[in-house]
Amino acid sequence: MDATHAGTAGAAAGIYDEGLGRNPANHQPLTPLTYLERAARTFPDQVAVIHGEAKLTYRSFYDRSRMLASALAGKGIGKGDTVTVMLSNTPAMLEAHFGVPMVKAVLHSLNTRLDAAIIAFQLDHAETKVLIVDREFSGVMRQALELATVRPLVIDYDDPEYPADAPYPKGERIGTLDYEAFLTSGDPAFEWSMPDDEWDAISLNYTSGTTGNPKGVVYHHRGAALMAYSNTIHAGMGRHPVYLWTLPMFHCNGWCFPWTLAVQAGAHVCLRWVRAKAMYDAIADHGVTHLCGAPIVMSTLINAPEADKRAFSQTVCFNTAAAPPPEAVLAGMADAGFMVTHLYGLTETYGPAVVNEWKGEWDALDRGARSAKKARQGVRYAALDGLTVMDPETMTRTPADGETIGEVMFRGNIVMKGYLKNRPATEEALAGGWFHSGDLGVMHPDGYIQLKDRSKDIIISGGENISSIEVEDALYKHPAVASCAVVAKPDEKWGETPIAYVELKPGRTATEEEILVHCRTLLARFKVPRQVVFSEIPKTSTGKIQKFRLRDMAKGT
Known part of the structure; x- marks a missing residue:
């Protein structure tokens, strides 16, 4: 292009900015809060929340969220203040996802399985102003508050649908206010506030902190709003979906599904404890169309006693993350009426941001080839x-050959703002304009990625890299294996060798030698575990295997 044309083009581009600035009529910050307002105005009588025998319509759900916002405002809570919740998958947790940001405050959801010391650290680090506590967790919260420096307003949540035969009894009240009384002090017509900027924080989620204090991952309104749209698309949610809460809402804000369901005015079916019978009852009784969870939830469903199972006519979409589902589990889920979609992401990406987009022509592949396609993490979310x-x-892309291992990296609006009060960790994680996941993977020629391991989980034996995921996939193909994990065991000669921890299916038996013979038929010799330990495998509350604990165990075997 010559100079004359270049100048003309530059001048022409300017006419689209001249006098055409942003104003309230044509620009509002993105936020998921508007989804609930629209659902309540459009479908006021549609069921929004089901919890035991209780049901809330969208009119009631919206009113109660505004009442919570109003009550918080009455206590002086406003922009940038942290409201911490220690709640199960209950209506109060859903109300907090809307009510807290309605006053420009930030929602901090605690993992209900944490110990008192880690909870105390988070309360102090987040500078918690208000703490809402389910009575199931009052014991550990009392201990945490004794350890913490902050002195928040503590509100007890007494779940009216708490079952009489609950496996965990209610603890004593530790707060100065009752949640329902606090809520009813608020105004259902409260004029809530849009965020000043869509970059404003909406929530705070802490990483697991397996190697020191956890890092506080900050989400913004823009990311939450876009993630809600993406979830709707990639989960295939039509109008009025029915979503069963097996995934803890404290985990990445339930992958942002508390905000997502309002887009299509769907129903939240709350579930306090993940049990096979309760899941089957909810699916059959409420017509559940969607749920999310780790592979352990799938195993719970397909390995349930026949007495706990219920027939249902609808196909249920099951979104799973973590390790790729084993072939046997995928087949069992399909036979049981579930369509599994494999997702992948991290806390820093608002939950899953990668989806294994299934192509129709893959249905014609043989079972092994289909399973290979299913095991891949996939392609980026629309957002x-x-x-x-x-x-x-070097920050150079690896060849898309399905073989060359590199680090999986993300870029976009559903990547965190950063880590709270931790600039060095933020800069390291976002170096070079990409979020560094710490996961090792390959890019296939068709653009689908596949994980090979966490960088810290790769096993280096005699200079050879061994993918723990590859070994685990072989183990899962044994008909007696229900759950397994492979980690590195220190070895004087080889540096490291793989050791397998295995849980067997109920009623099934296998010896160490049988497992090893099975692996030798599927793996190169150097990849076969040197030892198999039959043991209960430690998992997080979200069903993820805690490999750091297994690595500690391996050092002593």
């Missing part, structure tokens, strides 16, 4: 701008 595999040192 994610970039997904790639790079050499983290």
Whole structure:
């Protein structure tokens, strides 16, 4: 292009900015809060929340969220203040996802399985102003408050649908206010506030902190709003879906599904404890169409006693993350009436930001080839701008050959703002304009990524890299294996060798030698575990296997 044309083009581009600025009529910050308002105005009598025998319509759900916002405002809670909740998958947790940000405050959801010391750290680090506590967890919260420096307003949540035969009894009240009384002090017509900027924080979620204090991941309104749209698309949610809460809402804000359901005015079916009978009852009684969970939830469903199972006519969409579902589990889920979609993401990406987009022509593949396609993590969510595999040192992309291992990296609006009060960790995680996941993977020629391991989970034996995921996939193909994990065991000769921890299916038996013979038929010799330990495998409350604990165990075997 010559100079004349270049100048003309530059001048022409300017006419689209001249006098055409933003104003309230044509620009509002993105936020998921408007989804609930629209659902309540459009479908006021549609069921929004089901909890035991209780049901809330969208009119009631919206009113109660505004009442919570109003009550918080009455206590002086406003922009940038932290409201911490220690709640199960109950209506109060859903109300907090809307009511807290309605006053520009930030929702901090505690993992209900944490110990008192970690909870105290989070309360102090987040500078908690208000703490809402389910009575199931009052014991550990009392201990945490004794350890913490902050002195928040403590509100007890007494679940009216708490079952009489609950496996965990209610604890004593530790707060100065009752949640329902606090809520009713608020105004259902409260004029809630839009965020000043869509970049404003909406929630705070802490990483697991397996190697020190956890890091506080900050989400913004823009990311939450876009994630809600993406979830609707990639979960295939039509009008009025029915979503069963097996995934803890404290985990990445329930992958943002508390906000997502309002887009299509769907129903939240609350579930306090993940039990096979309760899940089957909810699916059959309420017509559940969608749920999310770790592979352990799938195993719970397909390995349930026949007496706990219920027939249902609808196909249920099951979104799973973590490790790729084993072939046997996928087949069992399909036979039981579930359609499994494999997702992948991290706390720093608002939950899953990668989806294994299934192509119709893959249905014609043989079972082994289909399983290989299913095991891949997939392609980016619509709301994610970039997904790639790079050499983290040179920041150059690895070849899309399905073989060259690099670090999986993300870029886009559903990547966190950063880590709360931790600039060095934020800069390291976002170096080079990409979020560094710490996961190792490959890029296939068709643009689908596949994880090979966490960088800290790769096993280096005699200079050879062994993917723990590959070994685990082989183990899962044994008909007696219900759950397994492979980690590195220190070895004087080889540096590290793989050791397998295995849980067997109920009623099934297998010896160590049988497992090893099975692995030798599927793996190169150097990848076969040197030892198999039959043991209960430690997991987080979200069903993820705690490999750091297994690595500690391996050092002593």
